[in-house]
Amino acid sequence: MATYSTNEFKSGLKIMLDNDPCSIVENEFVKPGKGQAFNRVKIRNLKTGRILEKTFKSGESVEAADVLDLELQYLYNDGELWHFMDQGSYEQYEANESVVGDAAQWIKGEEMCTVTLWNDVPISVMPPNFVYLEITDTDPGVRGDTASGGTKPATLETGAVVKVPLFIETGEVLKIDTRTGEYVGRARD
């Protein structure tokens, strides 16, 4: 079992905590003048995404998490599982709904996603920062209205709903920022 000593702690280090893989976000050395030294860390649970604050006695060892981020291409969804492929090794990985989470609403196929593996099994999927998706349904556009600033909902080909300006039409391809879920522009802009 690989371990890390607290003096190796730094942001990005992957460790096991309460049986879940976690990533260190922040590490601070804390010590009373006449007392025990501690490492106070902010830590992200890689399965839930939640940030926790934990404190370790300095000098202790903590189990390392076998965690790897891979850039994988999203292939297809078979109705139950999402399938991804490593374009270098052609190795395929499957992820279920709880692992794919919110990423599902932004990917339709061929996107390169960051897939986090723990012991070779996907535990989270990050879509690309920007995706290009076609509108399948929105209210008819108000032609020429590029200035009024109003918005309306539009349904994309993946099922996601985003707010768009009034002049946007069904069938147009939009650029979306997946981090905010917001419309950025038309794909051709």
Next chain:
Amino acid sequence: MGDAWSLPDIRTPLGARADLYQRLREFMRVRDILEVETPTLCATATPDPNLHSLDTTLTLPDGRQRTLYLHTSPEYAMKRLLADGSGAIYQICKVFRDEEAGRVHNPEFSMLEWYRPHFDSRHMMDEIGELLEWLGFRSPQRVTYEAIFRAVTGLNPHTCATAELQLEASKAGFASEQAERSELLDFLFDHIRGDYMQDDSPYMVHDFPACQAALARLRHDNWPVAERFELFINDLEIANGFYELNDSAEQRWRFLEENRIRKQNGRPQQVLDEAFLAALDALPECAGVAMGLDRLLMCMTGATCIEDVLPFVLDAK
């Protein structure tokens, strides 16, 4: 790599430090407290299990060599002067602590340490308050360790079961499963004191748990408490003081206990400073305090990390 010491990007308040030292010396002079120097290089290292001494090798002209240790505080040597009849003394010096670096820790830092024969804890806390006012701070609010602990956790730190501390620590995010009572107290006190000290006034915390007495006397009220006090400003630990233990047998027993913990932690056991122990029985009734001057400067200049008040920053990379 390159030069180990580099000038920081922003010019540090050199003037603030010079001004502080001058005011400290004026404060001491009007009280007839004598400025002294003691050796930085010492024949023995402190057995305190949580303090790690840097060592170096001295080579004499005839080729003989011996290991010497940079002091982690000038306490032992200053107590030898007191036992020799020096009267009230103070020192401003650099002290060195291995394995300590961080936002509010530098491996070498500046310390003001002073001792007052015939003072007890209360007198010493009064004088620290006078010094703070002299420097432009408010006088500290005085509160017991127990009052802070009870207010935030509901536990009596002197009498509650270690299992209760462990449970409270786990709730507060303590991830280590094996910890001694004193370590649990250290974690919890660090974690909770911010909830208690919500304004920016200085706080003087006194009457520490007996297991954290270090070099302080014990006082037996309903339960034993250590005659130890600490000053906090803006949640920063600034000073630590004791009504000094002057019983060499008790001190030897504490040192041996500290060496036992060192062994348990896989640390080298330290040779005891016999000259210090021999002097202790002649130590007058006195109180003493050590104050971190870099952190005091942080409070005076509004700095958020210790590097902001250091003229040179150690490049540890």
